[in-house]
Amino acid sequence: MAVQTLDVTDVTCPLTWVRTKLALERLAPGDELTVSCAPGEALENVPRSAAEAGHDVAVEGTLVRIVRR
Amino acid sequence: MSEDRRAFFRALVRSAAGQPGAPPEETAPAAPPGLGDEEVERYSRQLVLPEWSEAAQLTLREASVLVVGAGALGSPVASYLAGAGVGRLGIVDDDTVELSNLHRQPLHFTPDLGAPKAESAAAKLRFLNPEVVVEPYQARFAPAMVEGADLVVDCSDSFATRYEVNAACCAARVALVEGGVVGLSGLVMAIRPGESACYRCAFPEPPPPGAAPTCAEAGVLGPAAGVIGSLQALEALKLLAGLDGALLGAFLQVDLHDHGFLRVSVTRRADCPDCATL
Numbered sequence: 001m002a003v004q005t006l007d008v009t010d011v012t013c014p015l016t017w018v019r020t021k022l023a024l025e026r027l028a029p030g031d032e033l034t035v036s037c038a039p040g041e042a043l044e045n046v047p048r049s050a051a052e053a054g055h056d057v058a059v060e061g062t063l064v065r066i067v068r069r
Numbered sequence: 070m071s072e073d074r075r076a077f078f079r080a081l082v083r084s085a086a087g088q089p090g091a092p093p094e095e096t097a098p099a100a101p102p103g104l105g106d107e108e109v110e111r112y113s114r115q116l117v118l119p120e121w122s123e124a125a126q127l128t129l130r131e132a133s134v135l136v137v138g139a140g141a142l143g144s145p146v147a148s149y150l151a152g153a154g155v156g157r158l159g160i161v162d163d164d165t166v167e168l169s170n171l172h173r174q175p176l177h178f179t180p181d182l183g184a185p186k187a188e189s190a191a192a193k194l195r196f197l198n199p200e201v202v203v204e205p206y207q208a209r210f211a212p213a214m215v216e217g218a219d220l221v222v223d224c225s226d227s228f229a230t231r232y233e234v235n236a237a238c239c240a241a242r243v244a245l246v247e248g249g250v251v252g253l254s255g256l257v258m259a260i261r262p263g264e265s266a267c268y269r270c271a272f273p274e275p276p277p278p279g280a281a282p283t284c285a286e287a288g289v290l291g292p293a294a295g296v297i298g299s300l301q302a303l304e305a306l307k308l309l310a311g312l313d314g315a316l317l318g319a320f321l322q323v324d325l326h327d328h329g330f331l332r333v334s335v336t337r338r339a340d341c342p343d344c345a346t347l
Contacts, residue, residue: 018113022104022123053119 002027007036008046009062016042017049020066024055027068035064103127108200112154125310126154130200132309133217135159137210137234138224139190141289142248144176145298146222146305151194153306157202158194159218162186163209173291212237220244222305224298228275235260235268239343244308247320248301251287255297258320258335259304263347265317266335270344293325 006023008016020035027033037043039062047057047064056067104112104123108130115121134155136147139162151158166174166181166189174186181189187205194203206214210230215221215237223234223245231247238245239262247258247268260267275281300321307315322331339345 014113014117015110018109018116022109022116025123 002031003034004031005034005036008042009036009038013041013045016046020046020050020064021053024050024053024066024068029068031068033066033068035066037062037064108154111198111200115153120312121310125312128310129154129306130156132219133157133159134305134309135161135214135218135221136224137161137214137221137230138226139174139176139186140164140170140224140226141173141291141294142224142226142250142298142301143190143222144174145295146224146248146302147190147194148176148197149299149302150222150305151198151201151203153302154198155201155309157204159204159206159214160187160190160194161206161208161210161214162190163207173289173294175291175295210234210237212240215241215243218243220246220305220309222246222248222301224248224301228281231268232275236343238262239267239269239347242347246301246304246308248297250289250294250297251281253290253293253325255293255323255325256320257297257300257304257316257323259308259316261308261317262344266319266337267341267344270338270341271320271333271335273338273341290325296325297323 004023004027006020008019011019016037023033035046037046043062047059050057050064050066054069058065104126109116112126116123116126132155134150136143136158139147139160143162147158147160164186166177166184166186168182170177171179176190176193177186185207187207191203191205194201210225210233212233221234221238221243223231225231225234235245235247238260242262245260247260249256258268258271304316319332319334322333337344
């Protein structure tokens with residue numbers, strides 16, 4: 001299982017999720033993406049959007065770990 | 070630029086030969102393999118959709134679309150396709166901008182009066198999205214123009230042109246989105262020649278002369294044309310990106326007096342002169 005990282009602390013909604021979504025599209029099912037999010041809107045929206053898209057999501061501090069479905 | 074793209078534009082140039090203002094063939098700069106940061110930002114509100122993806126966006130970037138007519142339907146169609154990131158747009162119209170056009174053709178402004186519509190439209194589209202290669206052709210539609218195009222959107226205002234475009238797209242097996250609007254009513258139909266019913270399958274014969282008013286004779290409210298053109302652009306994006314739900318094997322009859330949307334199923338006709346042999 002490959003693990004990729006992504007930093008979206010320098011962009012705002014909706015680009016936080018857009019960049020996360022595009023990164024996930026490049027992964028194979030079962031691969032993990034660890035996303036660094038700024039506290040606040042990004043840290044609330046990125047995990048929620050990922051879960052709504054059907055991925056497995058875990059949040060640790062400001063890191064959002066997403067396993068591609 | 071791929072060979073079929075080159076063929077497409079060679080055909081366009083041939084078709085427009087002798088027409089004033091026909092530009093020389095233009096070579097698009099080589100695009101990077103993935104989306105750049107600016108593209109991600111420009112298209113972010115469609116990329117964010119579950120139905121959309123980077124692959125869909127890249128497909129759009131590689132696509133060549135021919136818009137026949139730069140008037141009431143062509144304005145919203147070309148605007149939305151340029152905005153969405155279709156890589157290459159051919160705009161065909163032999164008309165010039167008139168004062169009576171402006172209430173329903175939002176790509177043309179008062180200072181454009183007398184200018185060729187194809188050129189006027191192209192200028193606005195380049196402002197809208199400089200990433201798109203826009204090719205204006207001040208010419209009447211000719212069948213050779215569809216060669217090499219991935220999709221044609223017919224925004225013409227006559228039945229004769231509509232049948233001509235349908236026949237050309239069937240012969241070249243190029244996807245087509247048909248549309249028409251008069252008054253507060255209109256029609257939209259998506260066509261994959263050889264796979265779904267074509268325009269002539271749905272309407273084997275044009276109305277007898279005088280039976281159906283043209284837009285020029287009957288009038289049209291601008292927003293009604295905007296609705297139909299927007300639906301055409303939406304169908305074009307669905308076909309280009311391979312989204313579900315395209316209006317294939319059916320046409321949508323829209324009555325904006327009372328907001329009636331009627332989807333009418335259409336099957337291919339075994340005796341269709343345009344698509345039966347495909």
